[in-house]
Amino acid sequence: MNTWFIAAQILGLITICFEFTSYQIKDKTRYFLITGIGSLFWMMMFVAIGLATGMSTQFSLIVAATYSTVRNLVFFRIFSKNTPESKEAGLNFLLVMIVIAIVAGTITVVNAPVQVRWLHVLGMIAALGFVVGQYLPGVHYVRVTVVIYAAIVLLTQTPINILYGDFRWNIMGILIELAKIISVAVFYIRFASEPKKPQLQFAKP
Amino acid sequence: MYRVISDGGCDFTKEEAEKLNIDIAPFYISFDGETHLKEGVDIRREDYFNRLVSDKGLFPKTAQPSPQDYIDLYTPHLQAGKDILSLTISSKLSGSFNSAVLAAGILKEDYPNRVIKIVDSLNVSIGQGLILREIIRMRDAGYNLQKNVQFAEKLLATTRIYFTLESLEYLKRGGRIGPTTAFVGGILGLCPILQLENGEVSQLDNVRGRKNALKLINEAMVDALKDETQNISLSIGHILSENDAVAFKEATEASLGIIIANPITEVGAAIGSHAGPGALAFAYCRKYETLQEAHQ
Numbered sequence: 001m002n003t004w005f006i007a008a009q010i011l012g013l014i015t016i017c018f019e020f021t022s023y024q025i026k027d028k029t030r031y032f033l034i035t036g037i038g039s040l041f042w043m044m045m046f047v048a049i050g051l052a053t054g055m056s057t058q059f060s061l062i063v064a065a066t067y068s069t070v071r072n073l074v075f076f077r078i079f080s081k082n083t084p085e086s087k088e089a090g091l092n093f094l095l096v097m098i099v100i101a102i103v104a105g106t107i108t109v110v111n112a113p114v115q116v117r118w119l120h121v122l123g124m125i126a127a128l129g130f131v132v133g134q135y136l137p138g139v140h141y142v143r144v145t146v147v148i149y150a151a152i153v154l155l156t157q158t159p160i161n162i163l164y165g166d167f168r169w170n171i172m173g174i175l176i177e178l179a180k181i182i183s184v185a186v187f188y189i190r191f192a193s194e195p196k197k198p199q200l201q202f203a204k205p
Numbered sequence: 206m207y208r209v210i211s212d213g214g215c216d217f218t219k220e221e222a223e224k225l226n227i228d229i230a231p232f233y234i235s236f237d238g239e240t241h242l243k244e245g246v247d248i249r250r251e252d253y254f255n256r257l258v259s260d261k262g263l264f265p266k267t268a269q270p271s272p273q274d275y276i277d278l279y280t281p282h283l284q285a286g287k288d289i290l291s292l293t294i295s296s297k298l299s300g301s302f303n304s305a306v307l308a309a310g311i312l313k314e315d316y317p318n319r320v321i322k323i324v325d326s327l328n329v330s331i332g333q334g335l336i337l338r339e340i341i342r343m344r345d346a347g348y349n350l351q352k353n354v355q356f357a358e359k360l361l362a363t364t365r366i367y368f369t370l371e372s373l374e375y376l377k378r379g380g381r382i383g384p385t386t387a388f389v390g391g392i393l394g395l396c397p398i399l400q401l402e403n404g405e406v407s408q409l410d411n412v413r414g415r416k417n418a419l420k421l422i423n424e425a426m427v428d429a430l431k432d433e434t435q436n437i438s439l440s441i442g443h444i445l446s447e448n449d450a451v452a453f454k455e456a457t458e459a460s461l462g463i464i465i466a467n468p469i470t471e472v473g474a475a476i477g478s479h480a481g482p483g484a485l486a487f488a489y490c491r492k493y494e495t496l497q498e499a500h501q
Contacts, residue, residue: 084382084383087382088383088386091383091385091386095385136413137395137413138413198424199421200409200424200425201428202367202426204429205363
């Protein structure tokens with residue numbers, strides 16, 4: 001078996017570990033760091049697959065993974081600095097990210113076969129929702145939006161590909177998205193069993 | 206005998222100050238950079254905020270009382286043989302403390318036998334107001350100046366103030382946030398929860414939606430105060446949102462099982478020009494009787 005293909009599977013497993021861990025973390029700064037590292041391994045996985053099977057097939061996925069990595073790590077930097085200037089820069093960055101996602105999503109939708117366009121439209125909406133969900137305060141928005149996003153990505157990685165006339169399953173892609181959904185489920189099971197603490201914490205007098 | 210004096214950062218009304226037998230050194234407000242109006246004297250708070258709402262491009266400047274203002278306030282009491290206990294807004298937010306210290310230094314030469322104590326509240330608005338109320342209660346309970354100052358300084362560490370805003374517009378006008386933050390925050394319905402930490406304003410959290418913000422604030426207050434309900438003094442303030450303040454007061458009273466005796470306060474310009482209409486503030490501090498040393 002091709003060495004790069006084996007390397008891709010190992011990188012995929014590392015990605016799963018980081019993605020699973022990231023959705024167990026309540027603190028936004030640490031979440032962005034861990035998911036950012038996960039995205040980096042995810043991008044490296046596509047590079048490794050590209051080296052095994054030919055870069056042209058993986059190029060769009062490498063670009064998408066790079067987009068996620070940069071976004072997560074920039075958000076990590078912004079949230080850890082936590083100054084008015086960094087927040088302003090972060091929001092400008094968020095708007096640029098949204099514009100990029102809309103442009104890339106629109107190109108994908110236009111180029112997709114007519115019968116699966118609905119899936120790509122949903123994908124674009126879910127991707128945008130996830131980017132906004134990552135930015136919104138609190139622990140819930142990011143988890144709800146990642147589950148929706150992962151569910152739609154799963155549809156494109158499973159036999160729904162039949163619609164394209166492609167009967168292969170992307171096993172590692174499925175496992176990565178499933179890891180996110182399972183991690184969110186585990187988080188809420190843990191969350192439900194924890195003693196209730198208010199979301200806001202005021203100091204005692 | 207000593208006289209209690211505060212700057213206008215405490216947000217007491219003129220009538221309240223007269224009733225409680227204290228003096229207020231008002232802050233100045235200027236809409237055009239030339240004419241300076243004394244807050245609560247030359248312009249009512251309500252009029253000030255209504256003007257802020259009606260003129261979208263307006264960002265008025267506030268200025269602290271000058272050393273001469275303090276000299277004018279202190280002198281008649283010193284002449285009458287009284288000492289002075291003067292409370293100021295956080296020195297990290299305003300130069301009021303420095304003005305008071307300068308005035309005290311100047312007056313020391315003319316009145317060497319009189320004592321002027323300046324206390325930096327490290328707080329603002331209703332937080333400063335709570336400390337002032339405890340100082341007044343200690344004065345009325347017969348505490349001498351030294352002891353009053355000693356306990357007041359201990360109370361500072363127990364005083365917390367939080368506020369939530371209805372709009373990010375005024376933070377933008379004041380240059381505290383950028384235009385993108387105000388724009389996106391407005392679209393997403395973000396309500397920042399601000400606090401005073403070590404005398405400076407900082408953001409505690411961001412919450413989506415006013416209703417949600419008030420619910421979470423109520424939960425946080427219950428969590429912080431549930432074991433202290435008999436030991437604390439609590440105050441609620443607002444800017445042009447009295448109905449919300451009344452509803453919040455009733456909800457807090459019900460949640461904590463207490464009656465909030467302090468009147469709902471209209472927040473003044475010092476913090477109000479940044480917070481803007483719709484802001485709600487809430488503060489608490491320990492009652493001086495609960496300080497261990499008070500019983501010794």
